[in-house]
Amino acid sequence: xxxxxxxxxxxxxxxxxxxxxxxxxxxxxxxxxxxxxxxxxxxxxxxxxxxxxxxxxxxxxxxxxxxxxxxxxxxxxxxxxxxxxxxxxxxxxxxxxxxxxxxxxxxxxxxxxxxxxxxxxxxxxxxxxxxxxxxxxxxxxxxxxxxxxxxxxxxxxxxxxxxxxxxxxxxxxxxxxxxxxxxxxxxxxxxxxxxxxxxxxxxxxxxxxxxxxxxxxxxxxxxxxxxxxxxxxxxxxxxxxxxxxxxxxxxxxxxxxxxxxxxxxxxxxxxxxxxxxxxxxxxxxxxxxxxxxxxxxxxxxxxxxxxxxxxxxxxxxxxxxxxxxxxxxxxxxxxxxx
Amino acid sequence: xxxxxxxxxxxxxxxxxxxxxxxxxxxxxxxxxxxxxxxxxxxxxxxxxxxxxxxxxxxxxxxxxxxxxxxxxxxxxxxxxxxxxxxxxxxxxxxxxxxxxxxxxxxxxxxxxxxxxxxxxxxxxxxxxxxxxxxxxxxxxxxxxxxxxxxxxxxxxxxxxxxxxxxxxxxxxxxxxxxxxxxxxxxxxxxxxxxxxxxxxxxxxxxxxxxxxxxxxxxxxxxxxxxxxxxxxxxxxxxxxxxxxxxxxxxxxxxxxxxxxxxxxxxxxxxxxxxxxxxxxxxxxxxxxxxxxxxxxxxxxxxxxxxxxxxxxxxxxxxxxxxxxxxxxxxxxxxxxxxxxxxxxxxxxxxxxxxxxxxxxxxxxxxxxxxxxxxxxxxxxxxxxxxxxxxxxxxxxxxxxxxxxxxxxxxxxxxxxxxxxxxxxxxxxxxxxxxxxxxxxxxxxxxxxxxxxxxxxxxxxxxxxxx
Ligand SMILES: Nc1nc2c(ncn2[C@@H]2O[C@H](COP(=O)(O)OP(=O)(O)OP(=O)(O)O)[C@@H](O)[C@H]2O)c(=O)[nH]1
Ligand SMILES: [Mg+2]
Numbered sequence: 001x002x003x004x005x006x007x008x009x010x011x012x013x014x015x016x017x018x019x020x021x022x023x024x025x026x027x028x029x030x031x032x033x034x035x036x037x038x039x040x041x042x043x044x045x046x047x048x049x050x051x052x053x054x055x056x057x058x059x060x061x062x063x064x065x066x067x068x069x070x071x072x073x074x075x076x077x078x079x080x081x082x083x084x085x086x087x088x089x090x091x092x093x094x095x096x097x098x099x100x101x102x103x104x105x106x107x108x109x110x111x112x113x114x115x116x117x118x119x120x121x122x123x124x125x126x127x128x129x130x131x132x133x134x135x136x137x138x139x140x141x142x143x144x145x146x147x148x149x150x151x152x153x154x155x156x157x158x159x160x161x162x163x164x165x166x167x168x169x170x171x172x173x174x175x176x177x178x179x180x181x182x183x184x185x186x187x188x189x190x191x192x193x194x195x196x197x198x199x200x201x202x203x204x205x206x207x208x209x210x211x212x213x214x215x216x217x218x219x220x221x222x223x224x225x226x227x228x229x230x231x232x233x234x235x236x237x238x239x240x241x242x243x244x245x246x247x248x249x250x251x252x253x254x255x256x257x258x259x260x261x262x263x264x265x266x267x268x269x270x271x272x273x274x275x276x277x278x279x280x281x282x283x284x285x286x287x288x289x290x291x292x293x294x295x296x297x298x299x300x301x302x303x304x305x306x307x308x309x310x311x312x313x314x315x316x317x318x319x320x321x322x323x324x325x326x327x328x329x330x331x332x333x334x335x336x337x338x
Numbered sequence: 339x340x341x342x343x344x345x346x347x348x349x350x351x352x353x354x355x356x357x358x359x360x361x362x363x364x365x366x367x368x369x370x371x372x373x374x375x376x377x378x379x380x381x382x383x384x385x386x387x388x389x390x391x392x393x394x395x396x397x398x399x400x401x402x403x404x405x406x407x408x409x410x411x412x413x414x415x416x417x418x419x420x421x422x423x424x425x426x427x428x429x430x431x432x433x434x435x436x437x438x439x440x441x442x443x444x445x446x447x448x449x450x451x452x453x454x455x456x457x458x459x460x461x462x463x464x465x466x467x468x469x470x471x472x473x474x475x476x477x478x479x480x481x482x483x484x485x486x487x488x489x490x491x492x493x494x495x496x497x498x499x500x501x502x503x504x505x506x507x508x509x510x511x512x513x514x515x516x517x518x519x520x521x522x523x524x525x526x527x528x529x530x531x532x533x534x535x536x537x538x539x540x541x542x543x544x545x546x547x548x549x550x551x552x553x554x555x556x557x558x559x560x561x562x563x564x565x566x567x568x569x570x571x572x573x574x575x576x577x578x579x580x581x582x583x584x585x586x587x588x589x590x591x592x593x594x595x596x597x598x599x600x601x602x603x604x605x606x607x608x609x610x611x612x613x614x615x616x617x618x619x620x621x622x623x624x625x626x627x628x629x630x631x632x633x634x635x636x637x638x639x640x641x642x643x644x645x646x647x648x649x650x651x652x653x654x655x656x657x658x659x660x661x662x663x664x665x666x667x668x669x670x671x672x673x674x675x676x677x678x679x680x681x682x683x684x685x686x687x688x689x690x691x692x693x694x695x696x697x698x699x700x701x702x703x704x705x706x707x708x709x710x711x712x713x714x715x716x717x718x719x720x721x722x723x724x725x726x727x728x729x730x731x732x733x734x735x736x737x738x739x740x741x742x743x744x745x746x747x748x749x750x751x752x753x754x755x756x757x758x759x760x761x762x763x764x765x766x767x768x769x770x771x772x773x774x775x776x777x778x779x780x781x782x783x784x785x786x787x788x789x790x791x792x793x794x795x796x797x798x799x800x801x802x803x804x805x
Contacts, residue, residue: 055767056633056753059727059736066745069443070723070778075786080398166397168785336415 108243141244158263161334168200177207180334183262186210207335215329218257222325225253226318233317246317253321254328261332347617351664354618365463365474367804372616374653375625376560376645377485377569380676380718382446384625385455385482386434387718387788388797392416392457392478393431394787401787404794408802412462414473419456429455429482435788438719439780442745449484451572452615456480461805476804481615486554486565489645490607491616491652493563498597502583505563508644509549509583513637514559517552521545525582531590539580539595546582558634558769561645564603578603616653621670621800624650624700628675628693629752633770636762643696650700655707671704671711672800673697678791679717680772681752682724682735686791688755690715695758712799717791721775727751739775748773 061067112134120127161176177194181187187210197203229249233242361368375381391401396416400406406413421428430453437444459476493501506525509518524545532538547567553559554568562568566579581599584592624646631642656667675693678686694701694713704711722739727749736751750773756764778789 056770056772057729057751058741058773059729059749059751060741060744061747061749064746067740067747069740069776070721072720072723072778072789074778074789075781078394078399078401078786080400168397168783 104243108238111238137244141248158261158332158334162336165200165204165335170197170200170203173200173203177203177334180262181210184210184214184260186213187262204335211333211335214260214333215326217260218325218329219322221253221256221260222322225249225325226321229321230315230318242317246320249321250324253324257325257328258332261329261334263332347613348664351618351661351666355664355666358620367474367476368479369476369621369801369804370479370619371800372619372622373480373482373625374488374622374649375485375676376488376627376642377448377554378630379485379625379627381485381625382434382449382482384623384674384676384716384718385429385480386431386438386446387790387793389418389429389431389455389457389480390435391787391790391793392459392797393418394785396459397785399786401790402794402797404798405802405805406794408798409461409805410464412464413459413805414462415460417458417460419458419477424454427451427453429453429480431455432783435780436782438777438788439782443742443777445742445774445777448569449482450569452481452483452611454479454481459805476801478801483611483615484565484569484571486562486569487607487611488565488649489561489563490565490604491612492648493604494608494612494652496604498600499586501563501600502588502596503586505583506585508561508641509553511637513635513641514553514557517557518549521549521582525585528584528588528592530588532592534591534595539592542582543580558630558638559641560631560638561641561648564607566603566607578606618654618666620668622653622668622672623796623800624671624673624697625676626674626693626696627677628689628696629677629680629755629772631696632692632755632760633753633772635769636765639696639759643699646697647699647703650703655704655709658707667707668704668709670800670803671701671709672796673701673711673713674796675713675715677717677772678715679720679722679739679775680737680750681755682737684735685752685755686715688757691757692755692759714792714796714799716793716796718788718793719777720789720791721777722750725749742774742776745776 116127116131116134119130157176157179161173161180164172164176174194174197178191181191181194187207190206190210193206194203197206229246232245232249358368373381373385375384393416394401395406395413418431434446437446457478457480459478460473461476463474496504506522508514510522521542524542528542550562550568553562564579564581570576570579578599581596581603584596588596626642626646631639654661654666654668655671661667673693675689678689681689690713693715697713701711701713722737725736725738726733727736728734729751734751736749738747738749740747752772753767753770780788
């Protein structure tokens with residue numbers, strides 16, 4: 001209410017002025033071509049011309065006949081701009097996770113490097129051999145990762161379908177889901193029903209059972225991966241290797257889940273999928289660290305600690321796999337979850 | 339209506355407060371937004387625009403920028419809560435939108451019954467733990483109803499003699515004379531101890547009903563009771579309504595019957611309207627057609643202010659120790675001048691300033707109870723664009739729109755909007771009825787929302803803090 005300084009110069013003074021001098025303020029309809037239309041009560045002509053305009057009135061346009069409706073171009077004005085990422089607070093816990101990630105990754109690399117250097121200290125043969133082993137291992141893992149990662153491109157289609165659902169664009173959503181249904185065994189029989197869907201909500205309801213089925217199968221894949229990574233972490237000699245195995249198995253799992261959803265993986269879309277998935281997986285890591293610390297604090301017996309430490313690491317990895325499967329399945333759904 | 343007098347109400351309040359607390363702890367807030375407004379204030383249109391624009395915002399359309407900012411870009415989705423087993427009609431946004439978008443367009447008819455809708459806003463959590471806890475939701479409960487019924491709320495605290503005296507005193511004011519003459523003549527001629535003869539009651543009631551209708555439709559008055567006489571609802575008139583105020587000192591059968599019906603009516607309204615919908619709410623938008631009241635003359639303007647004050651008096655804003663104990667109370671109230679598209683942009687501040695004076699009493703009452711209040715000017719559906727008209731050789735700021743009645747384009751100069759309740763001389767120009775405008779071109783499905791002015795700022799002020 002800061003209007004006091006916003007006085008229009010068009011006649012507000014009329015309200016404070018003495019009566020005798022006032023403008024004709026009566027309501028009236030004044031077609032523009034006859035400006036001297038009738039005020040509600042007669043007033044001397046001279047006065048009317050001298051005074052500022054006061055009362056409300058309607059002034060019809062000269063052009064008779066219906067006018068087109070006003071158009072504010074609202075649809076164009078409100079189209080979504082490139083979706084602004086919601087501001088995530090880089091909270092204390094976020095920093096801690098960042099730090100842990102850096103420490104984990106960095107130390108594993110340093111570990112490996114130191115080991116190689118140590119081996120060189122023992123002798124050139126051992127050194128070169130170790131370097132070869134490490135480089136070979138890293139290269140193999142890297143290429144494996146690369147192949148897996150490259151495999152995922154049709155994620156884009158998922159994004160298009162979701163966007164269509166979000167916009168409420170029935171035609172586009174139908175087209176996308178039809179294509180999707182053709183590539184997914186579970187959804188193939190749905191195609192006629194999809195063609196007949198009359199609204200976005202109906203379309204969503206039709207897809208739901210098939211998606212639930214896919215989700216259950218993704219969970220099974222996750223359990224398999226969990227068992228495998230549990231086994232690997234239990235027998236592997238170094239935490240660095242654990243991490244690599246975990247990453248490789250993780251990407252493979254994501255790819256399997258994507259295949260389940262009829263996605264033919266490729267590079268461009270994969271990045272989006274992985275980003276979505278890993279962002280979530282990072283959250284999981286945060287709680288895992290907390291759980292792990294709690295477990296260690298409880299198990300102060302040395303022997304137990306030795307034993308449980310390994311098992312806990314394996315359990316953490318397994319839990320991550322389960323979670324990853326779920327998150328990946330969510331990321332691959334043609335219909336936004338919920 | 340103190341809590342002490344009504345222990346069961348108190349218990350229900352406590353349960354309600356506990357439920358609210360629990361819900362907010364698990365991130366599933368539930369907020370009842372009471373939209374109050376006298377008849378023709380623009381409630382139905384407001385709700386339609388609110389729902390259409392929120393749903394569009396949930397689809398990512400940028401229809402409510404200020405609200406989006408208040409939510410920090412975390413609004414993920416908005417959906418109507420699916421129908422359950424409610425015994426009330428659902429507020430039909432799609433039908434209202436289709437009527438507004440149709441050719442020729444139609445504004446919603448007078449609301450005749452209650453209807454409700456709940457909307458769930460889904461939001462990302464702000465913290466890094468978001469991925470673990472999932473999204474947060476805020477459910478908005480909305481209600482549409484005939485504006486006339488709101489005036490039954492002040493009746494809840496009055497007995498028949500008290501109500502009669504207050505009502506007759508109001509209706510005897512000179513401004514009401516044109517419509518009230520016949521009825522006042524009738525009650526004043528009644529002998530004091532007259533019996534409750536059926537045809538006499540019928541005649542008195544018919545006169546009273548016509549008088550109230552005349553006051554509402556021709557003179558622009560709003561403080562007219564009981565509300566159901568003007569708008570009986572889907573079941574039509576029932577004998578419960580057949581009462582009218584009697585002069586002080588009335589005795590005998592007629593007075594007894596009137597008092598009995600009055601009591602039963604008040605009880606019914608308390609049970610069916612006040613208790614379920616207005617006893618507890620967290621946010622309130624008070625819609626006022628300021629311009630309409632201004633153009634209807636001084637008596638109608640003062641009458642509107644009086645009606646708003648009486649309604650605010652009857653509502654619970656919390657702040658008492660019992661409210662504090664049960665955790666029930668209103669958090670925010672926004673006073674809103676609707677149809678702000680009837681004045682050019684430069685006059686909208688004046689409109690909200692004038693509204694601030696008009697609702698001074700309700701606002702004082704709300705702030706006294708510790709409620710945060712704000713004043714806004716809003717057009718739920720923007721129907722005009724600013725233009726300049728030449729009046730008596732001088733350019734004045736006006737608005738241009740397409741008239742609903744003739745389909746012709748016209749400029750409307752709404753007069754000068756005073757910043758405070760104007761001096762008596764201001765009213766000399768007599769009545770002016772703002773013409774209805776056609777809504778602008780709208781998308782029939784409402785996928786992109788509805789053009790509005792200031793709806794986003796209002797929502798940010800009302801619910802921005804819970805997003
Ligand atoms: N130009 C314009 N006119 C409006 C706007 N909102 C409401 N109106 C006009 O006001 C009239 C009444 O609006 P409603 O929403 O039906 O009023 P209400 O409060 O629901 O009235 P009741 O149902 O009788 O209580 C509409 O028919 C429109 O002509 C607005 O934002 N802009
Ligand atoms: Mg209505």
